[in-house]
Amino acid sequence: MTHIRWCTRQLLNIQCTHVAWPTLSHTLVSAIATTISTLDRISTTAGGVSYDNDQVTVPIVSCSANADFIRRVCDKTLAKRTANRNRACKEIVSYDLSEIIRSKKKVHDATDKNKSICQRLEAMSTTTTSGQKTTKVKSMKSARVVIIGAGAAGIAAATKLLQSGFENVLLLEAENRYGGRVHTIPFADNVVDLGAQWCHGEKGNVIFETVRNLDMLQPTGDIYDDYKCVRSNKEVLSETVANTLKSVAFNLIPERQEGLKGYEGSLGTYLTEAFWRDLQQSPEIDKTVAREFFENYKKFESSIEASDHLFEVSGQGHLEYWVCEGDLLLNWKDKGFRSFLRLLMQAKKDETATDDMGLLNKRIQFNARVQNIEWRTKSADVRIRLWNGELIEADHVICTVSLGVLKENHKEMFTPALPLAKCRAIDGLKLGTVDKFFLEFTEPFAPVDWSGFCFLWRDDDLAELRNSEYFWLESVFGFYRVSCQPRILQGWIIGPHARHMETLPEAEVLKALLWLFKKFFALEVPSPLRFLRTRWYTNPNFRGSYTFRSVYADELRAGGWDLAAPLTADSDGKPLLQFAGEATHTHFYSTVHGAVESGWREAQRLITYYLGRTSQL
Numbered sequence: 001m002t003h004i005r006w007c008t009r010q011l012l013n014i015q016c017t018h019v020a021w022p023t024l025s026h027t028l029v030s031a032i033a034t035t036i037s038t039l040d041r042i043s044t045t046a047g048g049v050s051y052d053n054d055q056v057t058v059p060i061v062s063c064s065a066n067a068d069f070i071r072r073v074c075d076k077t078l079a080k081r082t083a084n085r086n087r088a089c090k091e092i093v094s095y096d097l098s099e100i101i102r103s104k105k106k107v108h109d110a111t112d113k114n115k116s117i118c119q120r121l122e123a124m125s126t127t128t129t130s131g132q133k134t135t136k137v138k139s140m141k142s143a144r145v146v147i148i149g150a151g152a153a154g155i156a157a158a159t160k161l162l163q164s165g166f167e168n169v170l171l172l173e174a175e176n177r178y179g180g181r182v183h184t185i186p187f188a189d190n191v192v193d194l195g196a197q198w199c200h201g202e203k204g205n206v207i208f209e210t211v212r213n214l215d216m217l218q219p220t221g222d223i224y225d226d227y228k229c230v231r232s233n234k235e236v237l238s239e240t241v242a243n244t245l246k247s248v249a250f251n252l253i254p255e256r257q258e259g260l261k262g263y264e265g266s267l268g269t270y271l272t273e274a275f276w277r278d279l280q281q282s283p284e285i286d287k288t289v290a291r292e293f294f295e296n297y298k299k300f301e302s303s304i305e306a307s308d309h310l311f312e313v314s315g316q317g318h319l320e321y322w323v324c325e326g327d328l329l330l331n332w333k334d335k336g337f338r339s340f341l342r343l344l345m346q347a348k349k350d351e352t353a354t355d356d357m358g359l360l361n362k363r364i365q366f367n368a369r370v371q372n373i374e375w376r377t378k379s380a381d382v383r384i385r386l387w388n389g390e391l392i393e394a395d396h397v398i399c400t401v402s403l404g405v406l407k408e409n410h411k412e413m414f415t416p417a418l419p420l421a422k423c424r425a426i427d428g429l430k431l432g433t434v435d436k437f438f439l440e441f442t443e444p445f446a447p448v449d450w451s452g453f454c455f456l457w458r459d460d461d462l463a464e465l466r467n468s469e470y471f472w473l474e475s476v477f478g479f480y481r482v483s484c485q486p487r488i489l490q491g492w493i494i495g496p497h498a499r500h501m502e503t504l505p506e507a508e509v510l511k512a513l514l515w516l517f518k519k520f521f522a523l524e525v526p527s528p529l530r531f532l533r534t535r536w537y538t539n540p541n542f543r544g545s546y547t548f549r550s551v552y553a554d555e556l557r558a559g560g561w562d563l564a565a566p567l568t569a570d571s572d573g574k575p576l577l578q579f580a581g582e583a584t585h586t587h588f589y590s591t592v593h594g595a596v597e598s599g600w601r602e603a604q605r606l607i608t609y610y611l612g613r614t615s616q617l
Contacts, residue, residue, distance in 0.1 A: 138395055140165040140610045146384055146392060147171045148373075149400035150364050151180020152196075152341065152592045153580040156599030157398050159344050162359050164607050170392070171360065172384070174369040174541040178357065181402070181542060182592060184336030187532060188440040188488050191336040194534045195545075196592045198331055199340075201324025206600075207340060207593045208330070216339060220329035223480050225250075227452035229293060230520045232461035237289065244285055245293045248278050260315045266551050267318050268298065268310030292456035299477035299494055300454070305548045306432035306590060308495035317549025320559070322587040331483040337592065344596075369541070373397060374415045375567060375577040382576055396575055398602050400595075403431040403563075403583040404543025414577075418567075422579075425562035428553030429583060431544035433537040435498040437479075437491035437513060439528040444486055452480030455520060470512045472497035502535040509533055546590040547583040560586045564598065566605060575609060578602045 138144075145166060147154045150173035158169050177183070181195040199217055202208045211217060225246070229237040237245075252274050256267075263270055275294055279285060298310055307313045332339055342349075346358035357364065368390075374383040375397065384392045406426045410418055417423075439445075454477055457465070465474060475497035482488045491513065493501055501509055510531045517525040536545045553559060564584040567577040580598040588594025 138610075140607070141167050143396060143606070143610065144168045144394045145170070145396045145398065145606065146382070146394040147398045147400060148370055148384075149173060149180060149581070150175075150178040150360075151400060151581070152182055152595040153400040153582070153599035153602075154180070154398070155341055155344050155360065156596040157400070157580055157603040158363065158599075159346070159359050160600050160603035161606065164603070166606070169363055170394075171364045172368040172370060172386070172392075173364055173366050176366050178360070178364055178366075179338060179341055180400075180595075181536070181545070182337045182341055184338035187438060187530070188485050190334035190484060191338075192438050192482065192485065192488070192490075192532070193332070193337050194436065194532070195536070196337050198329045200328050200330075200591055200593065202326025202330075203324055204322070205324040205326075205593045206596055208324070208326070211340065211343065214343075216332060216335070216343075217330040218333055218483070219327050220331045220483050221451075223451040223483075224329065227454055227478060227480060228450050229296075229456055230453050231289075231292065231456045232458045232519060234520060234522050237293075237456075241285060241289065242293075244282050245290060245297075248275060248282065249294070249297045251278065257319065260319050263315040265315050266311045267301075267305070267313040267315050270315050271298070271301065271310060288459075289456070292458065296454050296456055296477050299475060302432075303434050303477070303492050303494050306434050306494075306544070306546045307430065307548050307550075308432055312430065312550050312552075314549045314551050314554045317551075317554055317559075320549060320587060321589065324593070334484040340592075370401075370413065372413060372415055373399070373577065376416055376569075380569065380574075396578065396606055398578045398580055398599075400579075400581045400599065402542050402544065402581065403429055403547050404537075405541065406563075406583075407431065408540075408543055421558070421562045422565065424556045425553070425558040425560070428550060428556040428558040429547055429560070429563070430550040430553075431547050431583065433495060433498045433502075434545040435493050435501065435534045435536060436532075437476075437489075437493070437509075438482075438530075438532040439479075439489045439491070439510075439513070440530040441487050441489070441526060441528050444481075445489055445526060450481075452478055453520075454478035455516070461519075470515060472500045473512055473516050476513070476516060499537045501533070502538040506531065506533060548590060560584050560589055564601070566602075573609075575605055578605060 143166060145161060145168060147158050147169065148171075150158075150171045154171055154173075155178065158171055161169050171178075179195075183194040184191050185194060198220065199205065199207050199211075202212075208217070229242045229245070231237070252271055255274065256270065259274065260267075260270060272294075275297075279290055302308070302310055305313050305318075342358070345360050348356040348358070369387045370384055371387045372383075372385045374385075377383060381393045381395065382397045384394065384397065386392070403426065406413075410423065410426055418426075457474065462474065465471060472493075475495050476491055476493045479489045479491040482490050510528070514525055514527070536542050547560075549559065560583060563579050564586075566575045566579070568575055580595070580602045582589050582591060582595040582598065584598045585591075585594035588597060
């Protein structure tokens, strides 16, 4: 038998000796059974009432159910467990039914099946474990959810919650715009994406699946396959040589899926061994040129990983990233990645209504940088303190800040400190720097049949460069055309040199890039009409571009799954502090579709939590 002790003494404010307990207990059982619908399955009778030897003024209702069933039936937030979870035993659960007892309505009114579960939750109050404070049981409608960050993960979480019945949702955004590392701005003939730029793949990609019938995407084509290879002496590699080298490098992509299984080294070590091994099949290729090409290729691969170099990328961890089948470089035509976020928000399609945020109108507080999150308090509230001194209280917080922000601030940002496993994940995972350059010309620069070009440095020229003020140009690996923007060239830079570039004045950066063009091209280089460069690392609200699995993370046995684990209340498993964002995704880290999935994941965690509570009513 399993027993439930119902706290009636404090509700009725009368002495035990003044009550006909069997009759009263039967009435209480009826009220409870009609209020908590699943208790209808428990057989109860007045004759089944017994008494607690320790508290003779409190009746005990006996029912034939094991402890696991009672645990599913009774709200965990209201439970004081004294039982072994895995066996039938005595379970003590306290409910304060004062709202029901005080009601002028008759008990049988509570049997109205049309009354929603959420309404029944709101009609009931509970006594906290301290017994000193009576608090309202929260429902989806009343729960206060604060989301830190209005990027892809934050927007995905917020919109899913709102569409599922949550009403009290607030996003705190440190920037003066929404989008996070999705940042689309007007430039040249339409727009450019300073951050995320492509939808990577089709099958299994939630972004593609969301927009597949909306005519929002188009293939980028062979821009990143058919580029020219130019040496620092202005020599352009022949198509034959360039294609042979590209073939060797590109064939490593499917090959690595098998070769990296059980491989304990870095991705850089694996690719180096494999490239030179496979190149032996093409003895006609000059090894000096091949080495120059491979050095450039490693920078290109590092930009995909967002690593400073490939030797810090985990070989086995690299396999944890799942490639979605289909076109990996689908662009957003002339609208940019922002158009997808606006779709999530259900914002107006009118391009002039850029201020409209649809579901999130008046729900995003901009320029709201978080200083501290106190996630375990005596009141069970989560307290968020902003740098401007404002204090916000919530029932749940979903933190979507970048891994770079967590690395820099987590020790001061969270009270109490985060668990060790989460700290190890923050330490072991890496967030590298990948920056872009955009140059707008009066007319297309370089031969119009070039989709792009990469820079191959000869040894002598590279040594000279490293001793000059332009040393950081070594990590600028190429420039490429931009879809729907024929007059623009887009360049890429990675790693420590990118972080240094961010500290330089914009005019100095442009001057260096024009020098680079003159170094590699014999033709005259025109001055651009406009120039843009990104600065993802120096921005304190990002501190980098995107995440990769490092060799150090393998040593720590840490991963995105540790970041994704919620921090919950000890008493009932209530999610207090949750984490979302691309870094928290085990398989789609570094991508927007990974960020979106993580936001939906954490929203669903809250939805499931409240549905689980209401299913017990």
